[in-house]
Amino acid sequence: MSELRFEVIGARHEPYAVVPTLILRLRISEDSGQQIGTIALRAQIQIEPRRRRYDGAEEDRLLEVFGEPARWGDTLRTLLWTNASLVVPAFSGSTEVDLPIACTYDFEVVAAKYFHSLDGGEIPLLFLFSGTVFERRGTGFSIDQVPWHHEAAYRLPVSVWRAMMDAYFPDSAWIRLRRDTFDALHQYRGRRVLTTWDEAVDSLLDAVSEPEPV
Numbered sequence: 179m180s181e182l183r184f185e186v187i188g189a190r191h192e193p194y195a196v197v198p199t200l201i202l203r204l205r206i207s208e209d210s211g212q213q214i215g216t217i218a219l220r221a222q223i224q225i226e227p228r229r230r231r232y233d234g235a236e237e238d239r240l241l242e243v244f245g246e247p248a249r250w251g252d253t254l255r256t257l258l259w260t261n262a263s264l265v266v267p268a269f270s271g272s273t274e275v276d277l278p279i280a281c282t283y284d285f286e287v288v289a290a291k292y293f294h295s296l297d298g299g300e301i302p303l304l305f306l307f308s309g310t311v312f313e314r315r316g317t318g319f320s321i322d323q324v325p326w327h328h329e330a331a332y333r334l335p336v337s338v339w340r341a342m343m344d345a346y347f348p349d350s351a352w353i354r355l356r357r358d359t360f361d362a363l364h365q366y367r368g369r370r371v372l373t374t375w376d377e378a379v380d381s382l383l384d385a386v387s388e389p390e391p392v
Contacts, residue, residue, distance in 0.1 A: 181209040182217075182324065184307050186332035191342030192278065198346045200279040200339070202332070207272040215312040215319050217266035221277060222306040225257040225292060226331075229302035239295035243288060259289045259303070268314075283343055283352045293339050294351070300333035 188203040208214055232240065237247045244253040266275050285291050293301065307328040313320045355363070367378040 181212075182311070182328060183207040183209065184305065184328055184330045186303075186305060186330050187274070189332075189334055189338050191338065191345060193345060195278075195280075198281040198283065198342050200281055200342060202277045202279060203274060204277050205272060205274050206266060206269070208270065211270070213268070213270040213314040214266075215268050215314045217309055217311050217324070218263070219266050219307065219309040219324065220261065220263045222261050222308075223259045223279070224304045224306070225259050225289065226302040226304050227254050227257065227292065230299060233297065236295055236297060240292070243291050243295070256304070257288060257292065263309075281342065283347055284354060285352060286354050293336070296336045298336050300335055301339065303332045303334055305330045305332065 183206070185205045185207075186202055187205050190201050190203075192199040192201050206217070227244070232247075244250055260279060262277055262279055264275065264277055266273065282290055283294075285294065306326070307324055307330070308326055309324040311322045311324055313322065363375075363378055366382070367375070370378070370381060372378045372381060
């Protein structure tokens, strides 16, 4: 049976993908000397919010995710971010491969809310690996499973996440509206001959804004 080790050694964004795509660099090592034919690898990626600190502004933005900071001892729990898979080509000793992660900027998704709420520092991630290993044995192969205890921690720089979203959505953020709300906003924009959605929202905000108390 092969003796595998997994390590996440870096992250960058893919500049030419159709959707925002984070590229995580994996190093896979095999310590027994067994030659690996291929690995059909799966990774469950979790966010571990307890493993970092938050300033006051971040706490305010995370109210919708975790509630009041006084309750964070109970609510600050591990979050499932996503699942990913790839086929690792043949190697012996060790190899490095890219694990692509398709991301969203939809603020109805908890992970996007969490990432956007952070001003800096790192995002603590935990990778849980599984899959099928095809080992070379003489003129044939043997098949084994990646044991469930294989995991790797990685601290993703918030700057990498922000650079990715800035590349795909420069100076922008996304919200999702009900269709009837969107239709009403579209009519409002047309009646007032506003050229952008920002102008439409700014107009509505100006209409309901109240003077600051003296």
